[in-house]
Structures are given as structure tokens and as C-alpha cells.
Amino acid sequence: MGKKQITSKMRWLPAGFVLLVTLAACGGGESEESGTAGAESEGTEEATLVLNWFPKSQMGGFYAAKSQGYFEENGLNVEIQPGGPEVSTIQMVAAGDAEFGLAHADQLLMARNQGMDLVALGASLQNSPQAFMYHADAGMDGFEDLNGRKVYVEAGIPYWEYLKSQYDLSGVEQLTYTGEYTQFMSDHQSVSQSFVTSEPYFMERQDVDVETTLISESGYDPYNVVLFVTRDYLENNEAMVENFMQAYRPGWNYYEDNYEEVNEVIHEANENIAPEELKFESEQQHDFVYGGAAEENGVGHMTTERWQELIDQLYELDLLDEQVEPEKVFTTEYLTE
Numbered sequence: 001m002g003k004k005q006i007t008s009k010m011r012w013l014p015a016g017f018v019l020l021v022t023l024a025a026c027g028g029g030e031s032e033e034s035g036t037a038g039a040e041s042e043g044t045e046e047a048t049l050v051l052n053w054f055p056k057s058q059m060g061g062f063y064a065a066k067s068q069g070y071f072e073e074n075g076l077n078v079e080i081q082p083g084g085p086e087v088s089t090i091q092m093v094a095a096g097d098a099e100f101g102l103a104h105a106d107q108l109l110m111a112r113n114q115g116m117d118l119v120a121l122g123a124s125l126q127n128s129p130q131a132f133m134y135h136a137d138a139g140m141d142g143f144e145d146l147n148g149r150k151v152y153v154e155a156g157i158p159y160w161e162y163l164k165s166q167y168d169l170s171g172v173e174q175l176t177y178t179g180e181y182t183q184f185m186s187d188h189q190s191v192s193q194s195f196v197t198s199e200p201y202f203m204e205r206q207d208v209d210v211e212t213t214l215i216s217e218s219g220y221d222p223y224n225v226v227l228f229v230t231r232d233y234l235e236n237n238e239a240m241v242e243n244f245m246q247a248y249r250p251g252w253n254y255y256e257d258n259y260e261e262v263n264e265v266i267h268e269a270n271e272n273i274a275p276e277e278l279k280f281e282s283e284q285q286h287d288f289v290y291g292g293a294a295e296e297n298g299v300g301h302m303t304t305e306r307w308q309e310l311i312d313q314l315y316e317l318d319l320l321d322e323q324v325e326p327e328k329v330f331t332t333e334y335l336t337e
Helices: 017-024 057-067 089-094 105-113 158-166 182-186 199-205 231-236 238-269 275-290 293-297 304-316
Strands: 004-006 045-050 076-081 100-103 118-125 130-135 150-153 173-176 191-195 210-214 224-230
Touching (some): 057 118, 076 238, 089 224, 105 118, 118 231, 118 275, 130 199, 199 210, 224 231
Parallel strands (some): 150 173
Antiparallel strands (some): 130 191, 130 210
């Protein structure tokens, strides 16, 4: 099992920071959208993008596209709405309350299984940063070593169902993940779900020495932060989709070299996420966004093979009733520089 070690170098913060860990690890907080390049131009069309969480670095390309005027240059005035634990981007887009949304690839497939005809337009993260986090002295060498431990994980999350199908995890004491880490920090044998782009930052701030193992090392690796629309919207508003996608890659390309500048815009939209956290997240997510297939083919690239593999995995887990053809759930037609 591959490991990524985070060694604490910062001094201990006040006890009240534990509450901040709970809130900020979720990127929480209501926010006002900001970062518009200029006043709305005459002739621009309105569109709404709803995020799959509160504003953070994983949405950096979209905030860059707005703050740098790329949307406006393509005739769009895009409102970026924050998500959160009570927001279902899939339900909002399916209901017509937003034109564009963000979700993970497995979420889109399971929504389709429930009758929602959604189409993925671009995968902002080529690989999933979802991981298990554990104390450096926990003695974890493989997924089988989860047995005999308390594991904090969201019930029914697809990758957990996949891991249980691939490994004998009958000895795991499964506890509900709540985003609160006090119990995890006090129990050096426990394990928690996490994102390598965020939770290790808070552990470092708390002088807790942790390591992480990516879930993708098990073979389950869905695209993350996938931009999507309904098929009906795509077919009836193709010009709008084309205009939006004209700003998609330029936004992400700008963010790669100017993330600290754009992070100021994100921080204005979500004051509960610290600039230092945004910097950590931006640097940790770089290879997830710009590496892999994206290095040669550009940000957002998707393949039939990756979608087919995910469809097969979810079908084998009985999370899909049928094996839909990949070409029905995604398109790269609108991915342009």
C-alpha cells in the first residue's frame, strides 16, 4: 500500500481549532459569489453552475474562467452557486434549477440508474483524491489491515462497497463519518475517510502525524468534479454548452500557473476556507487535474475505457440495474482549447 506521509511542523493551535477543523474540513460556510471580471455586457446569456461543495480549489478553473472574463468573452454571465451537505447538484440540474452542475462520475451513473438522463462534459480531476487517512504509527500496510480497527466512512459510499467486495473486511468496526476528527485523533488505531487534498492539512496544523492511501490503489478510480448537464438541455441549448466549454479549459489552464491569484477570489466566495488551506489544496491536487491523460490531452479529458470500467464495477456491486453504453453518459465533443 502506497503511503503519503504528512509530518507536522507547525505549533499547536488553541483547543477551539478542533471545531474549526470540523467546519473547514468540509469547506463549510455560506458565501456570496464574487470575482466577476466586469459588469455584465449587453447580449450575454444567463447560466448557473452549482458546485458539488462549498467553493474551494477543486473548482478553481471555474472561478478563473469567471474572474478572467472567459465566460463573458463567450457571451455568458455565469452565476456560480455554492453547494454543501444539503445541496444535491444532480437534483438541481435535473429539475432545471441550474443549467450546469458538478458531481463525481459514479454519482452521475447512479443518478442515471434512477432515471435522470445526464451527460458529462469534462472531468476536472482525472483521478480521485479520496483516501483513507491513518496515524503514521498505525502499522497499515494494505486494505486488509483495516480489519480490527474503527473505520469512519460514509455509509453506502460506492468505494466502500467496492472495497468490501474485493477484500475480507468482516473485522472492521464501521462507524459513520461525520467530518469531525476528535475521535480519530485520539485513537491511533482508527482510520478515517479523507481527501488527500484537504484533511492532511488540518492534521498537520494539529501536530498529528498521518499517512494516507488513495482508494484508487484498490482499482476503484472514478473521475471527480465532473461537469454535467441534462441531455435535454444539451440537445436544446447546444450553443450555450459550446460557449461554456470555450471557457472551461482556458479557465483551468490559467489556474495552473495563477492559482494563488484565483484563490483570493475563492476565499472571497468562501471566507471559511483559509488562504493557506487553498494553497495546500491547489498544490496537492495539481497532478489530479493536470496529470495523467490530461497532460497529453488537456484538462477534462475522458475515455470510453474509464467510463466502461466504472460502469462494470457499479453493475457488479448491484448499484446499476443495467450496463449502459458509455457513449450515452459522456461526450468530449465540446472540450476545446
